[in-house]
Amino acid sequence: MATTLRIVEVEKLKNACSACSLHELCLPAGLSAAELQSVDQLIDRRRSVKRGDYLFRSGAALHSLYAIRSGFIKSCVLHEDGREQVAGFHMMGDLMGLDAIGTNQHLCDAVALEDSEVCEIPLKELEGMSRNIPSLQQHFHRIMSQEIARDYGVMLLLGSMRAEERLAAFLLNLSQRFSARGYSATEFHLRMTREEIGSYLGLKLETVSRTLSRFQAQGLIAVQNKHLRILSLDNLRELVSHHSCRS
Amino acid sequence: MATTLRIVEVEKLKNACSACSLHELCLPAGLSAAELQSVDQLIDRRRSVKRGDYLFRSGAALHSLYAIRSGFIKSCVLHEDGREQVAGFHMMGDLMGLDAIGTNQHLCDAVALEDSEVCEIPLKELEGMSRNIPSLQQHFHRIMSQEIARDYGVMLLLGSMRAEERLAAFLLNLSQRFSARGYSATEFHLRMTREEIGSYLGLKLETVSRTLSRFQAQGLIAVQNKHLRILSLDNLRELVSHHSCRS
DNA sequence: ATTGAAGTTTGACGCAGATCAAAACGGGGG
DNA sequence: CCCCCGTTTTGATCTGCGTCAAACTTCAAT
Numbered sequence: 001m002a003t004t005l006r007i008v009e010v011e012k013l014k015n016a017c018s019a020c021s022l023h024e025l026c027l028p029a030g031l032s033a034a035e036l037q038s039v040d041q042l043i044d045r046r047r048s049v050k051r052g053d054y055l056f057r058s059g060a061a062l063h064s065l066y067a068i069r070s071g072f073i074k075s076c077v078l079h080e081d082g083r084e085q086v087a088g089f090h091m092m093g094d095l096m097g098l099d100a101i102g103t104n105q106h107l108c109d110a111v112a113l114e115d116s117e118v119c120e121i122p123l124k125e126l127e128g129m130s131r132n133i134p135s136l137q138q139h140f141h142r143i144m145s146q147e148i149a150r151d152y153g154v155m156l157l158l159g160s161m162r163a164e165e166r167l168a169a170f171l172l173n174l175s176q177r178f179s180a181r182g183y184s185a186t187e188f189h190l191r192m193t194r195e196e197i198g199s200y201l202g203l204k205l206e207t208v209s210r211t212l213s214r215f216q217a218q219g220l221i222a223v224q225n226k227h228l229r230i231l232s233l234d235n236l237r238e239l240v241s242h243h244s245c246r247s
Numbered sequence: 248m249a250t251t252l253r254i255v256e257v258e259k260l261k262n263a264c265s266a267c268s269l270h271e272l273c274l275p276a277g278l279s280a281a282e283l284q285s286v287d288q289l290i291d292r293r294r295s296v297k298r299g300d301y302l303f304r305s306g307a308a309l310h311s312l313y314a315i316r317s318g319f320i321k322s323c324v325l326h327e328d329g330r331e332q333v334a335g336f337h338m339m340g341d342l343m344g345l346d347a348i349g350t351n352q353h354l355c356d357a358v359a360l361e362d363s364e365v366c367e368i369p370l371k372e373l374e375g376m377s378r379n380i381p382s383l384q385q386h387f388h389r390i391m392s393q394e395i396a397r398d399y400g401v402m403l404l405l406g407s408m409r410a411e412e413r414l415a416a417f418l419l420n421l422s423q424r425f426s427a428r429g430y431s432a433t434e435f436h437l438r439m440t441r442e443e444i445g446s447y448l449g450l451k452l453e454t455v456s457r458t459l460s461r462f463q464a465q466g467l468i469a470v471q472n473k474h475l476r477i478l479s480l481d482n483l484r485e486l487v488s489h490h491s492c493r494s
Numbered sequence: 495a496t497t498g499a500a501g502t503t504t505g506a507c508g509c510a511g512a513t514c515a516a517a518a519c520g521g522g523g524g
Numbered sequence: 525c526c527c528c529c530g531t532t533t534t535g536a537t538c539t540g541c542g543t544c545a546a547a548c549t550t551c552a553a554t
Contacts, residue, residue, distance in 0.1 A: 077399045081488045085406045087399050099399060101392035107399060127385065131378045138374065144391040145348035151398035152324045152334050152346060152354060158405035159332045159449035163511065194532065202406035207511055209533055225520075241328045410541070440501065451542055456503055472550075
């Protein structure tokens with residue numbers, strides 16, 4: 001009896017934001033210790049998603065937002081005629097499902113690219129709590145706004161950059177995000193295929209592969225399959241901003 | 248004395264959401280009459296923006312969100328190296344400035360394409376009020392979410408459609424939005440230049456022009472300068488979804 | 495009305511990236 | 525350990541759209 005209770009408590013503690021190393025990055029960023037404890041009660045359960053499995057599918061009803069605890073998840077928008085496009089790659093600390101609030105239906109598929117863990121955050125309860133905790137409300141708004149800002153960046157990339165620039169911008173973006181999470185900014189594992197990168201960047205997989213090879217030949221990076229090392233962040237940055245064409 | 252007071256009151260009334268024909272479309276959509284009156288107090292002033300003028304500029308501090316009362320406004324993301332891209336075209340009932348909440352700085356320019364009027368909505372006060380009016384909070388979240396959903400659509404368009412499809416999707420989107428505002432779904436005025444359309448769609452103005460000409464030759468539309476008439480919504484729709492290529 | 499600047503259309507041509515093809519690689523399951 | 529299938533690389537060729545150019549239209553300013 002006592003043991004069972006104990007397990008439940010430990011379970012809760014394990015799920016708690018206050019015990020999570022991501023709480024400075026994730027939804028509760030910037031909350032006081034007391035507020036953090038309230039937010040703990042939001043997380044009704046953790047869920048693990050195996051590589052290749054769906055976290056949610058386009059069209060499904062929205063119950064919860066999902067904060068990624070660990071792993072790597074892609075989101076794909078689908079066109080009615082079957083075309084699909086990767087809309088984003090998400091990693092720990094990211095919040096998924098924001099696009100579904102407007103219609104109460106998910107508009108994209110979320111597929112794990114590696115075994116992942118997410119925290120389920122029921123939207124209604126988040127809304128309720130954010131009415132009482134202004135800093136939670138603010139931070140939630142910030143997160144939604146940052147998603148919009150990110151999308152604007154992708155639009156710029158898709159609408160006015162050449163293949164080389166897109167790839168360079170993509171690698172720099174990954175680098176920056178890994179770095180913000182305490183990992184190496186210059187050496188990491190690409191968890192997605194060339195085709196998925198291409199889909200995200202509006203390119204074909206052959207173009208992605210060729211461009212990576214070119215970068216390697218130019219000494220900008222070292223790629224071996226999915227293992228990537230950036231040899232010159234500066235040169236990559238230059239590539240993104242300076243490159244002439246496509247006024 | 249009495250006259251002055253009177254003018255102030257009339258002024259307030261004119262600004263009031265409760266008297267605005269857009270209140271079913273705009274921020275206060277779905278609120279009760281009583282709630283609507285609270286929201287009236289949010290709108291601290293109206294502002295008019297002449298054609299060509301900036302509503303706000305990239306980098307400027309965020310004070311308020313802007314609800315468009317009338318007119319037509321484009322938003323442009325800028326790349327450090329001077330490239331710029333139209334990120335959206337906004338019309339009455341739309342809420343602008345959402346991308347700035349994350350950083351408290353606007354990330355895009357907003358330029359009026361025709362003389363326009365906007366309602367200024369101070370963010371802090373909106374946040375405060377939405378803590379007390381759950382349906383306002385919900386609707387605000389919905390609006391942000393819909394902006395994300397719209398962006399996903401643009402990403403799909405830019406990443407995986409050919410020029411014809413992009414243009415057709417663009418025209419259908421305008422059609423649908425005009426129609427939702429009580430205007431004709433098949434006949435309207437394009438307030439933006441071919442170059443701005445191109446920028447939004449990731450195409451050059453020549454391609455936009457040629458494609459419009461082709462649509463006209465095929466009997467899908469009638470264009471004369473900025474005046475546009477859609478002759479077959481169905482055929483345009485078919486063009487967007489069915490067209491073969493670019494798996 | 496006149497003039498100029500900005501916007502639009504149309505044609506000819508070139509190229510970045512798509513498509514097709516085939517070989518090489520790698521890693522997970524028996 | 526080997527086999528197999530999905531992924532990646534690389535080459536050859538094709539094409540949609542960009543680029544350059546020139547004529548035309550529209551509209552605002554004088």
